Amino acid sequence: MKAIEGGITSPLGWKATGVRSGIKKDKLDLAVLYSETPARTALAYTQNKARAAPIEVMMRDDPQTLRAFVINSGNANALTGPKGMEDAESMRTLTAQLLNIKPVEVGVASTGVIGRYLPMDMVTKGITEAVKQLERGSEANISAAKAIMTTDTKMKTVACQITLSDGTLATIGGIAKGSGMISPAMKALHATTLSFVTTDARLDKPIGAKWQAVMDSSFNVINVDGDQSTNDISAFMANGAAGGMPADDQPEFWEAVMWVAKWLAKAVVIDGEGATKLIEVHVTGAKDDNEARAAARSIVASNLVKAAIFGADPNFGRILAALGNSGSEFDISKVRLRLSNGKTVALFGNGIPLITPGSAEEQVASAILHEKRMVVELDLGIGNGAGEAWGCDLSYEYVKINASYTT
Amino acid sequence: MKAIEGGITSPLGWKATGVRSGIKKDKLDLAVLYSETPARTALAYTQNKARAAPIEVMMRDDPQTLRAFVINSGNANALTGPKGMEDAESMRTLTAQLLNIKPVEVGVASTGVIGRYLPMDMVTKGITEAVKQLERGSEANISAAKAIMTTDTKMKTVACQITLSDGTLATIGGIAKGSGMISPAMKALHATTLSFVTTDARLDKPIGAKWQAVMDSSFNVINVDGDQSTNDISAFMANGAAGGMPADDQPEFWEAVMWVAKWLAKAVVIDGEGATKLIEVHVTGAKDDNEARAAARSIVASNLVKAAIFGADPNFGRILAALGNSGSEFDISKVRLRLSNGKTVALFGNGIPLITPGSAEEQVASAILHEKRMVVELDLGIGNGAGEAWGCDLSYEYVKINASYTT
Numbered sequence: 001m002k003a004i005e006g007g008i009t010s011p012l013g014w015k016a017t018g019v020r021s022g023i024k025k026d027k028l029d030l031a032v033l034y035s036e037t038p039a040r041t042a043l044a045y046t047q048n049k050a051r052a053a054p055i056e057v058m059m060r061d062d063p064q065t066l067r068a069f070v071i072n073s074g075n076a077n078a079l080t081g082p083k084g085m086e087d088a089e090s091m092r093t094l095t096a097q098l099l100n101i102k103p104v105e106v107g108v109a110s111t112g113v114i115g116r117y118l119p120m121d122m123v124t125k126g127i128t129e130a131v132k133q134l135e136r137g138s139e140a141n142i143s144a145a146k147a148i149m150t151t152d153t154k155m156k157t158v159a160c161q162i163t164l165s166d167g168t169l170a171t172i173g174g175i176a177k178g179s180g181m182i183s184p185a186m187k188a189l190h191a192t193t194l195s196f197v198t199t200d201a202r203l204d205k206p207i208g209a210k211w212q213a214v215m216d217s218s219f220n221v222i223n224v225d226g227d228q229s230t231n232d233i234s235a236f237m238a239n240g241a242a243g244g245m246p247a248d249d250q251p252e253f254w255e256a257v258m259w260v261a262k263w264l265a266k267a268v269v270i271d272g273e274g275a276t277k278l279i280e281v282h283v284t285g286a287k288d289d290n291e292a293r294a295a296a297r298s299i300v301a302s303n304l305v306k307a308a309i310f311g312a313d314p315n316f317g318r319i320l321a322a323l324g325n326s327g328s329e330f331d332i333s334k335v336r337l338r339l340s341n342g343k344t345v346a347l348f349g350n351g352i353p354l355i356t357p358g359s360a361e362e363q364v365a366s367a368i369l370h371e372k373r374m375v376v377e378l379d380l381g382i383g384n385g386a387g388e389a390w391g392c393d394l395s396y397e398y399v400k401i402n403a404s405y406t407t
Numbered sequence: 408m409k410a411i412e413g414g415i416t417s418p419l420g421w422k423a424t425g426v427r428s429g430i431k432k433d434k435l436d437l438a439v440l441y442s443e444t445p446a447r448t449a450l451a452y453t454q455n456k457a458r459a460a461p462i463e464v465m466m467r468d469d470p471q472t473l474r475a476f477v478i479n480s481g482n483a484n485a486l487t488g489p490k491g492m493e494d495a496e497s498m499r500t501l502t503a504q505l506l507n508i509k510p511v512e513v514g515v516a517s518t519g520v521i522g523r524y525l526p527m528d529m530v531t532k533g534i535t536e537a538v539k540q541l542e543r544g545s546e547a548n549i550s551a552a553k554a555i556m557t558t559d560t561k562m563k564t565v566a567c568q569i570t571l572s573d574g575t576l577a578t579i580g581g582i583a584k585g586s587g588m589i590s591p592a593m594k595a596l597h598a599t600t601l602s603f604v605t606t607d608a609r610l611d612k613p614i615g616a617k618w619q620a621v622m623d624s625s626f627n628v629i630n631v632d633g634d635q636s637t638n639d640i641s642a643f644m645a646n647g648a649a650g651g652m653p654a655d656d657q658p659e660f661w662e663a664v665m666w667v668a669k670w671l672a673k674a675v676v677i678d679g680e681g682a683t684k685l686i687e688v689h690v691t692g693a694k695d696d697n698e699a700r701a702a703a704r705s706i707v708a709s710n711l712v713k714a715a716i717f718g719a720d721p722n723f724g725r726i727l728a729a730l731g732n733s734g735s736e737f738d739i740s741k742v743r744l745r746l747s748n749g750k751t752v753a754l755f756g757n758g759i760p761l762i763t764p765g766s767a768e769e770q771v772a773s774a775i776l777h778e779k780r781m782v783v784e785l786d787l788g789i790g791n792g793a794g795e796a797w798g799c800d801l802s803y804e805y806v807k808i809n810a811s812y813t814t
Contacts, residue, residue, distance in 0.1 A: 050731025050739065079727050079739070081758035114724020115760040230728045303710070303805075311810025317521020320486050321637045324457025332457065332486070351488035353522040396803045398710075403718025 001256040006159030007141025010173040011200035013037055013241030015134040018147025021126025023074035023112070023119060028147035030126035033069040033196060034099060034134050039239035040203045041066040042211035043107070046232035052078035053088040054108040055231060061104055064206075066237055069107040069196060070095040070127060071148050073177070077110040077118050078230040087118045094124060098131040109233045111150055111177060111194055141173070148177040148194055151401055156267040162256040168244025170201035172256055176219075176264035178271075193219060193268050195234045197260055201247040202240035210254060211236045218261035221293060222269045223300045223391040269390045274397030278373040278390065279309055285336075286385030291328040293387030298326030299376065300391025310393035312369035314339075314355065314362055316347040319376060334381025339365055341374045408663040413566030414548025417580040418607035420444055420648030422541040425554025428533025430481035430519070430526060435554035437533035440476040440603060441506060441541050446646035447610045448473040449618035450514070453639035459485035460495040461515040462638060468511055471613075473644055476514040476603060477502040477534060478555050480584070484517040484525050485637040494525045501531060505538040516640045518557055518584060518601055548580070555584040555601055558808055563674040569663040575651025577608035579663055583671040585678075600626060600675050602641045604667055608654040609647035617661060618643045625668035628700060629676045630707045630798040676797050681804030685780040685797065686716055692743075693792030698735040700794030705733030706783060707798025717800035719776035721746075721762065721769055723754040726783060741788025746772055748781045 009016050013036040021030040045051075045059050054077055070091050077084050088108050096103040110118070134140070145155035159173040178193030211234075219234060236257070238247075247253040270278050281299045286292035299305055302322035308315040316337060323330060337348040345364040346354045355361040368374050416423050420443040428437040452458075452466055461484055477498050484491050495515050503510040517525070541547070552562035566580040585600025618641075626641060643664070645654075654660040677685050688706045693699035706712055709729035715722040723744060730737060744755040752771040753761045762768040775781050 048728060048731035049734075049737070050727045076724070079724055079755065079758075079760060081740075083759070113722070114728060115722075115755065116764070117760075228728075228732045230724070230731060307806050307808075307810050310806065313810060315520070315522075317483070317486055317637070320457045321455060321521060321635075324455035324637060325635045327456075330456070333488070348486065348522065351486075352490070353486060353524075357523070394806055396806050399714050399717065399801055399803050399806060401714075403714050403720060 001160055001162050001252065001259060003160045006173055007157035008033060008144055008173045008175045008196060008198055009136040009140045010159040011171040011198050011241065013200055013239045014198045015136055016140045016144040017130050017133040017135060018143035019126050019130045019133060021072065022122035023072055028143055029072055029074045030123065030130055031071045031144040031147035032095060032127065032130040032134060033144065033198070035067050035237065035239040037239050037241060038065045038067055038105065039237040040064065040207060042207045042236045044212065044215050044234040046229055048228050048230050050079065050230050052076050052110060052231040053080055053084035054110045055233060056085060057088045057092070057108060058233060063104055063107070065105065066107050067101045067105040068095055068099055069109065069235060071109045071194065072123060073148050073150050074112040075110060075116055075118050076112045076114045076231045078114040080115070080117055083117060087120055090120060091123060091127065094127050095131065098128060107235060109194055109231065111148065111231050114230060145175040148175065150177060151273055152177050152271055154271050156264050156271070158260055158263045160256050160260060162253055164245055164247055164250050164253060166245040168242055170199060170242045170247055170253060172197060172199045172260050174260045174264050176268055178268040193232060195219060195264055197236045197257065199238045200240065200242035201238050201253060202242065202244065203238040203248050204246040205248045207236065207238070214258050214261045217258065218265040221297060221389040222265050223297060223389065266390055269392050272392035273401045274395040275392030276395055277309055277393045279376065279392060280373070281376045281378065281389045283378045283380065284386045285379035285381050285383060286387065287329050287383045288385040289387050292385040293389065295323050295326045295328040295378065295380065296387050296389035298322045300389045303394055306391065306394035309369055310395045312366055314365035314369060320348065323378065328380065329382055330380035331382050336379040336381065338377040339368050339374060340377055341368045341371045343368060408567055408569050408659065408666060410567045413580055414564035415440060415551055415580045415582045415603060415605055416543040416547045417566040418578040418605050418648065420607055420646045421580070421605045422543055423547045423551040424537050424540040424542060425550035426533050426537045426540065428479070429529035430479055435550055436479055436481045437530065437537055438478045438551040438554035439502060439534065439537040439541060440551065440605070442474050442644065442646040444646050444648060445472045445474055445512065446644035447471065447614060449614045449643045451619060451622050451641040453636055455635045455637050457486065457637050459483050459517060459638040460487055460491035461517045462640060463492060464495045464499070464515060465640065470511055472512065473514050474508045474512040475502055475506055476516065476642060478516045478601065479530060480555050480557050481519040482517060482523055482525050483519045483521045483638045485521040487522070487524055490524060494527055497527060498530060498534065501534050502538065505535060514642060516601055516638070518555065518638050521637060552582040555582065557584060558680055559584055559678055561678050563671050563678070565667055565670045567663050567667060569660055571652055571654055571657050571660060573652040575649055577606060577649045577654055577660060579604065579606045579667050581667045581671050583675055585675040600639060602626060602671055604643045604664065606645045607647065607649035608645050608660060609649065609651065610645040610655050611653040612655045614643065614645070621665050621668045624665065625672040628704065628796040629672050630704060630796065673797055676799050679799035680808045681802040682799030683802055684716055684800045686783065686799065687780070688783045688785065688796050690785045690787065691793045692786035692788050692790060693794070694736050694790045695792040696794050699792040700796065702730050702733045702735040702785065702787065703794050703796035705729045707796045710801055713798065713801035716776055717802045719773055721772040721776060727755060730785065735787065736789060737787035738789050743786040743788065745784040746775050746781060747784055748775045748778045750775060
């Protein structure tokens with residue numbers, strides 16, 4: 001697996017673009033992705049029961065094959081009733097007409113403010129323009145990545161290549177957006193944020209379960225603020241343009257897909273609203289992998305842990321308090337808690353605190369907490385389950401961004 | 408039921424005091440409560456599996472009768488291993504010796520920083536002094552209420568009286584502490600924060616179920632930050648010193664107890680870390696009361712809702728997104744969402760937004776959101792279940808307090 005400069009159009013047969021339709025005042029806000037041939041598709045959706053109109057449309061049809069995706073930012077088309085459904089359908093129909101494909105071959109997604117109608121005159125103009133501008137290459141990768149952003153401060157775009165066992169070179173590209181309203185859920189067919197991963201690999205078998213496994217170890221273990229969005233959707237689309245053998249049973253291929261998804265998910269966390277630090281929680285010694293992941297997620301979801309890390313306060317008791325709230329089993333007399341980043345410091349073990357106020361160990365902990373990324377290593381002491389979660393700290397800036405989102 | 412000036416020693420036969428033991432630099436940090444006669448007791452404990460030593464001690468014995476309670480602030484005696492257990496036992500034993508009662512008749516609770524050993528020399532000195540100073544009256548009420556505070560900015564103390572059907576005047580008093588690490592749980596025997604309610608009423612029957620019902624409509628529906636503490640305990644103690652008939656089957660008596668508990672729980676929310684506003688969520692039309700409460704709790708627990716209300720941003724979509732994450736059933740085409748505070752404004756109904764940007768209605772919503780308290784009224788449109796939850800907004804100050812708690 002080799003990371004390459006590139007993005008969503010790096011795989012063969014894919015085009016994309018992002019345009020400014022006017023939904024946002026002066027930023028790119030509408031993207032179209034397009035495959036020259038039908039692409040085998042897996043979609044994962046939010047578990048939030050207050051679903052946006054485009055999510056309703058996609059869940060109803062749940063297409064296994066797509067040729068295109070139309071995505072707008074700046075307006076979520078959520079909680080918009082029958083008119084919202086019509087608008088989502090119109091986005092699909094118009095994109096299909098312009099591309100001379102069927103509406104059911106077009107995916108639709110929206111992200112932005114909830115509870116407002118889409119300005120369909122602008123959307124129509126934007127789609128028309130976007131379809132004209134579809135292309136391959138770095139401009140397409142960048143404009144598409146930017147057009148799906150909301151409060152994101154950085155675009156998230158990545159690509160890699162893998163050589164299959166018959167020598168076929170397969171390329172995988174991805175874009176994602178997401179900054180706030182980000183919290184993982186574990187159920188099947190769940191995604192957080194918007195993310196789109198394309199490949200030119202040939203896949204002959206159903207890919208839903210494999211994509212879900214990728215989700216569960218990437219987008220489903222990140223947390224910015226505990227709020228699951230009304231609009232989350234995650235798409236994986238394989239058009240086979242690379243030719244050669246099917247990649248279905250090539251573990252290296254799926255590892256490469258996982259690498260892309262993890263890269264995008266971590267990029268979302270690092271760019272979390274107001275985030276100043278990336279917190280990785282690695283849990284081992286759990287009853288099983290699910291309990292390990294639940295413990296890790298509870299820790300990265302704790303406001304108190306997040307605020308303490310923002311302030312570089314080595315208040316490790318909050319980490320164990322969050323563990324205690326996770327529902328996961330542990331043996332407190334065997335729990336081991338360490339903090340690492342190059343250096344490692346043991347915080348808790350044998351049922352007792354291993355650092356004291358003012359000690360040299362506390363100073364090491366404090367130094368690690370001042371870094372931009374750190375790993376919380378937690379062994380629950382009862383089994384072989386392991387799992388991870390990634391989150392960011394809670395800063396003044398998070399509050400500021402979300403105190404005035406629509407005003 | 409009549410509210411009176413008073414507190415924890417207003418009921419007959421109760422004494423209390425708060426002293427400065429030295430755990431905190433220059434504040435009261437140790438309280439003792441004492442009843443001249445044995446008091447029938449109900450205790451509710453945190454559901455966090457990482458339990459503090461005093462919680463372990465109390466859950467192990469789960470006494471049905473108590474004569475005294477010793478409580479320290481500034482140090483949670485949590486995650487402190489065998490020495491922590493010894494220290495909690497010592498607090499009980501010393502208090503019992505000095506009061507000439509049995510250790511099992513003494514309750515023990517701690518609150519403060521997690522993961523540090525108690526300075527037992529100071530604790531011993533403090534208990535010795537506190538027992539000497541036990542008294543009734545406003546000084547006792549105030550010093551006890553202050554000695555259990557952590558990041559609280561205001562003491563929480565309340566009292567009321569109720570005349571039973573035989574003419575007996577029963578008094579109920581309460582104190583509570585709590586500001587951060589506050590999130591409700593619904594299971595039996597769960598409490599959030601520390602709270603102590605005393606009465607001189609005579610109670611002859613088991614009171615655990617009644618106290619749990621009070622908890623579930625008061626302390627268990629509040630939320631500051633979604634983090635459940637390692638140290639939560641809530642005690643209700645009735646010593647019968649008022650004489651007269653038993654109050655077990657007097658609904659007015661239990662209504663008065665509920666009033667005290669709700670008063671204290673709301674006081675905790677209003678004094679939540681960094682809180683500037685009280686948010687009451689009233690849910691109706693749910694499948695049942697549990698689902699109504701779950702929906703209400705999901706809304707007051709949402710960081711995005713809390714930050715929007717801090718900024719007086721009428722971003723009502725976040726309220727419905729939080730509903731969607733609650734797991735509770737609703738019919739979006741029948742959901743009605745209103746915001747009120749004297750004035751009322753409809754935000755969502757018939758499946759569509761009822762306010763638009765810049766409209767007169769949005770201005771009313773914005774005006775309400777600038778108030779210090781507001782009610783979110785949400786009807787789920789499918790049944791007769793009703794429930795409430797109360798929370799506070801998420802402010803810069805919350806982050807500031809928790810970014811430097813131990814440093």
